[in-house]
Amino acid sequence: MEKMIAIRKPSDMHLHLRQGAMLKTTVRDAAAWFAQAVVMPNTLPPINTPERLAAYRDEIFSLAPGFKPVMSFKLYPGMSASAVKAMAKAGALLGKLYPAGATTNSEDGVTSWHQIKEALGAMSDLGLVLSIHCEKPDAFVLDREYKYHREFAAICKAYPDLRMVFEHISDRRSIEFVASLPDRVAGTITAHHLLLTLDDVIGANMNPHTFCKPVVKGPKDRDALQQAAFSGSSKFFFGSDSAPHLKTKKESGAAAGGIYSSPYAVPLMAELFEQQGQLKKLENFISVFGPKFYGLKPAKEKLVLIKKESTIPAVTDGIVPLCAGKTVSWSIKA
Numbered sequence: 199m200e201k202m203i204a205i206r207k208p209s210d211m212h213l214h215l216r217q218g219a220m221l222k223t224t225v226r227d228a229a230a231w232f233a234q235a236v237v238m239p240n241t242l243p244p245i246n247t248p249e250r251l252a253a254y255r256d257e258i259f260s261l262a263p264g265f266k267p268v269m270s271f272k273l274y275p276g277m278s279a280s281a282v283k284a285m286a287k288a289g290a291l292l293g294k295l296y297p298a299g300a301t302t303n304s305e306d307g308v309t310s311w312h313q314i315k316e317a318l319g320a321m322s323d324l325g326l327v328l329s330i331h332c333e334k335p336d337a338f339v340l341d342r343e344y345k346y347h348r349e350f351a352a353i354c355k356a357y358p359d360l361r362m363v364f365e366h367i368s369d370r371r372s373i374e375f376v377a378s379l380p381d382r383v384a385g386t387i388t389a390h391h392l393l394l395t396l397d398d399v400i401g402a403n404m405n406p407h408t409f410c411k412p413v414v415k416g417p418k419d420r421d422a423l424q425q426a427a428f429s430g431s432s433k434f435f436f437g438s439d440s441a442p443h444l445k446t447k448k449e450s451g452a453a454a455g456g457i458y459s460s461p462y463a464v465p466l467m468a469e470l471f472e473q474q475g476q477l478k479k480l481e482n483f484i485s486v487f488g489p490k491f492y493g494l495k496p497a498k499e500k501l502v503l504i505k506k507e508s509t510i511p512a513v514t515d516g517i518v519p520l521c522a523g524k525t526v527s528w529s530i531k532a
């Protein structure tokens with residue numbers, strides 16, 4: 199008989215759905231595997247008004263009525279407490295801090311947390327989550343995340359009730375850092391940071407499809423991330439950071455950062471957890487710890503995976519997905 203596992207339908211705690219024609223693709227792919235997802239606000243223009251939040255949420259709903267988008271807003275320098283209140287009233291559960299220049303569409307981001315003190319105070323009072331792309335943009339690329347620890351720690355100290363998420367951990371030093379902070383601080387981990395190292399980006403021919411921010415790091419970092427994912431600690435949970443760019447935009451002299459993992463992240467994670475003898479830990483990591491941290495319910499609906507190979511396409515809707523062309527040992531049960 200086929201080997202099979204049934205887990206609560208996963209929750210993706212960090213997802214870029216993009217806009218326009220691409221939104222149809224990303225929502226379809228996410229909704230196939232995930233019951234809900236934290237939707238990132240770095241669209242153009244950004245989600246930083248109640249009207250834009252409502253319009254974006256409605257558009258996502260109309261494409262996949264069964265799929266729950268957990269809405270965020272993008273913090274901007276000088277954002278007022280009343281603006282934060284308006285976003286909360288519109289349904290946002292989190293505010294996202296992008297250091298200026300750290301990643302896609304972040305040129306208008308925050309240079310120092312002192313620029314958003316009023317907003318952070320309001321978020322803390324309202325019980326909103328602060329989500330941070332943790333990189334210091336002017337530091338050496340492989341140290342950018344580590345060099346952000348000081349800023350993160352300062353915010354954590356200044357707002358003793360604020361829940362904070364250290365997004366897409368890539369550096370083993372950040373695992374120790376997040377573990378050392380109070381329970382109101384958690385970290386997301388992506389599929390690509392659990393599977394890839396810099397060898398997959400520049401070890402042979404330079405591969406722009408494995409290029410992302412923060413950049414994937416060394417084998418010791420990947421191993422430490424895996425240990426955190428397998429640890430059973432509710433401080434570490436899945437957030438794909440799936441962030442598509444068209445193949446043409448990737449294969450250029452200035453390749454955009456971002457990896458599209460939504461369509462195969464779940465079977466790739468099942469494969470990894472099984473190979474490492476940790477399959478029992480998968481459900482908490484990918485379906486339970488994340489929603490619980492946000493005060494949301496894990497999905498009741500089950501996702502059934504069967505041990506049956508599927509091949510990840512080389513290109514899907516003009517995008518080269520994570521592990522394109524490879525075989526993965528699990529499939530969704532039809």
Ligand SMILES: [Zn+2]
Pocket residue numbers: 212214238439441
């Ligand atoms: Zn992201």
